[in-house]
Amino acid sequence: MEPAEYRKKFLEAAERQGWRDAEGIVCALSGGGDSVAMLWLMRKFFNGRIVAAHLDHCTREGASHDDAAFAASLCAKLGIECALKAVDVRAARTRGESFEMAGRRVRYEHFNAVAERYGIKFIAVAHNANDVVETQLLNLARGSGIAGLRGIPERRGNIVRPVISFMREELRAILKDNGVTWREDYTNDETDYTRNKIRNTLIPWIKENLNEGFERVMLGLAKQACDETEERISAARAEIAKAAFALPPALASWRTEGLAALPKLTLAEMLRAQGAELSLPALPRARTEELVSLIRRGGAWRFQWARDIEVCYSSRGVGWLHRADIRSGKNSCEKKIPWWARAREI
Numbered sequence: 001m002e003p004a005e006y007r008k009k010f011l012e013a014a015e016r017q018g019w020r021d022a023e024g025i026v027c028a029l030s031g032g033g034d035s036v037a038m039l040w041l042m043r044k045f046f047n048g049r050i051v052a053a054h055l056d057h058c059t060r061e062g063a064s065h066d067d068a069a070f071a072a073s074l075c076a077k078l079g080i081e082c083a084l085k086a087v088d089v090r091a092a093r094t095r096g097e098s099f100e101m102a103g104r105r106v107r108y109e110h111f112n113a114v115a116e117r118y119g120i121k122f123i124a125v126a127h128n129a130n131d132v133v134e135t136q137l138l139n140l141a142r143g144s145g146i147a148g149l150r151g152i153p154e155r156r157g158n159i160v161r162p163v164i165s166f167m168r169e170e171l172r173a174i175l176k177d178n179g180v181t182w183r184e185d186y187t188n189d190e191t192d193y194t195r196n197k198i199r200n201t202l203i204p205w206i207k208e209n210l211n212e213g214f215e216r217v218m219l220g221l222a223k224q225a226c227d228e229t230e231e232r233i234s235a236a237r238a239e240i241a242k243a244a245f246a247l248p249p250a251l252a253s254w255r256t257e258g259l260a261a262l263p264k265l266t267l268a269e270m271l272r273a274q275g276a277e278l279s280l281p282a283l284p285r286a287r288t289e290e291l292v293s294l295i296r297r298g299g300a301w302r303f304q305w306a307r308d309i310e311v312c313y314s315s316r317g318v319g320w321l322h323r324a325d326i327r328s329g330k331n332s333c334e335k336k337i338p339w340w341a342r343a344r345e346i
Contacts, residue, residue, distance in 0.1 A: 001170055001173065001174065006041070006166070006170070006174055007044075007045055009165055009166065010041050010045055010162060010163070011045060012165075013154070013161075013162050013163070013164065013165055014045075014046070014162060016154060016155075017154050017155045017160040017161070017162070018155065018160075019121075019122045019124075019160050019162075020046075021048075022048050022120075022121060022122050023048050023049060023120070023121075024048045024049035024050070024051065024118065024119075024120040024121075024122075025042065025046065025048060025049070025050060025051075025120060025122045025123070025124050025160075026051050026052075026053050026111055026114050026115045026118070026120050026122065026123045026124065027039050027042055027050060027051070027052045027053065027080075027124045028052075028053055028054075028107070028111055028123065028124065028125045028126065029052040029053065029054045029071050029074075029075070029082070030054070030067065030071075030126075031054070031067040031068075031070045031071050031074070031182065031183040032126075032182060032183060032184065033168070033171055033172050033175060033182040033184070034126035034127075034128055034163065034168065034171055035125075035126040036074065036175060036180060036181075036182040037126070037163060037166075037171035037172070037174055037175050037180075037182075038124060038126040038162055038163045038171075039052060039074070039075075039078070039080065040078070040174070040175065040178065040180050041162065041163065041174070042124065042162065043078050043079075043080060049118070049120070050080050050081070051080070051081045051082075051083060051114060051118050051120065052071065052075050052080050052081065052082045052083065053082075053083045053085075053110055053111050053114040053123075054067075054068055054071040054072075054082060054083070054084050054085070055084075055085050055086075055087060055106060055107045055110045056068040056084065056085065056086035056087070057087065057088075057089045057103055057106075058086055058087065058088040058089065058090075059089065059090070065086075066183070067183055068084055068086065070183050071084065072084060083110075083114045083117075085110045087106045087110075089102050089103045089106055090102075092106055100193070111123045111125075115158070121158055122158055122159075122160050123158055123159050123160070124160050124161070124162050125159060125160075125161055126161070126162075126163055127152050127161045127163075127164055128163050128164060128166050128167065128168050128171060129164060129165060129166060129167050129168075129215070129219055130167060130168040130199070130215065131151075131152060131164075132151035132152050132164065132218075132219060132222055133151065133203065133214075133215050133218045133219065133222075134195055134198050134199055134203070135151040135152050136148070136149055136150075136151040136218055136221070136222060137198050137202065137203075137218075138194065138195065138198065139151070143284065143285060144285075145285055146225050146228065146229060147225070147229045147272070149221055149222060149225035150222055150225045150226045150229060151218075151222045152164065153226070167215070203215070232265070232266075232269045233269060233272075233273055235266065235269070236266060236269035236270040236272070236273045237273055239262065239266060239270055240254070240270050240273060240274060243255050243258070243259065243270075245317070247316075247317050247319055249321065249322070249325040250312075250317075250319030250320060250321050250325075251278055251309075251319075251320045251321065251322070252274055252277070252278060252319065252320045253317045253318065253319035253320070254317060254318045254319075255317060256295075256298070256313070256314075256315060256316070256317060256318055259295055259296075259318070260295065260296045260297075260298060264289075264292055264296070267292050267295060267296070268288050268289070268292050271283070271288055271291055271292065272288065274320070275305065278309075278320060280305055280306050280309060280320075281306055283305065290303075291303055291311065294313065295313065295318065298313075298315070299313070300313060300314045300315075301313050302326070305320065308322055308323055308324075309321070309322060309323070310323050310326060312326055
């Protein structure tokens, strides 16, 4: 790519994602090609303050310490502040948490802490177009609906992805053309992890045997799925606004009047949107369909959404509650309307 081309692509992403005129941005820097390219592009084309954030996972027999040293050295060369932190991720795992889950958690804890320390709103992470396709395939294999075909969103809250429209080889070419070095994580070439199997085995096979332009096709599908999903989410939020009312101690509650008459797809999207608003884990498709059927059936019932969160329904309302707040004792709302639903008139 010519410099004018990648400048245009980078700044278009900045405009779409809302950080082009921001006062500052925290750049997640692993030391790999994607994050180094993002940092280099940011240094060249962004006018605000840049702070790089690197987390040393204390893994790979000490190689992660070399990554941290490289990140510090690179930032010094570019004249960029660098916030380093070391965490033994394996030791930091909570019960039932995988190494990958723990690594993501502690990384984002570090990124958010750096953003708070410097008073910066946006955090930039270096997912690229190839990552989008890999995520689409992962989501598809796990039984995702249309929303999963979006892959990775350009922005989620304060998290932005400046190089999401760049292919991985484009980012490497930019670095090579400008004499910028990076470190490769040797685990990227292994096939121990599902994503690496998709990257190194499945996608190359599809490109060789089915469609050489597979990634381009999938990126087009991602855009279409994103546009359609955004329309559905917007319509669902409008319906939630009509139905919502306060019924403490429910975290959220809806009037039941008219819910059963809504199209199933609209009701399912409302449930997904409400769950996301409450930061609950996404329900599998089958569980979402089950909950839609319960709402359309009516009556009085309880439905477990997460370990401590239940959806409770009666003629007075449908609410998301902590289990301890529903009712103590042996009474079930299948037999008796729970106290929260009959506490007061709407």
